[in-house]
Amino acid sequence: MYSLVLLVTNAFHIAFSLTERFTYTLTFEEPPTTILISRFLLDLREASIASHAFSLDLSRPSFVRQLSRNGEKTP
Numbered sequence: 001m002y003s004l005v006l007l008v009t010n011a012f013h014i015a016f017s018l019t020e021r022f023t024y025t026l027t028f029e030e031p032p033t034t035i036l037i038s039r040f041l042l043d044l045r046e047a048s049i050a051s052h053a054f055s056l057d058l059s060r061p062s063f064v065r066q067l068s069r070n071g072e073k074t075p
Contacts, residue, residue: 002037012025
């Protein structure tokens with residue numbers, strides 16, 4: 001859905017730029033594009049968190065490795 005809307009918006013931008021009929025398309029194109037991309041990224045993050053909800057260890061950040069008793073790193 002997001003990519004289809006962005007494709008149509010960019011196609012209109014190119015068409016209007018080539019015909020030089022409406023030169024202020026970027027003024028109207030930029031805010032919806034920014035909103036669509038941010039919503040897409042938020043949806044991706046929500047899906048990622050939902051898929052890892054049961055295996056998520058909140059006691060330490062994911063980049064911190066814990067040493068086991070024999071000195072080896074554990075994931």
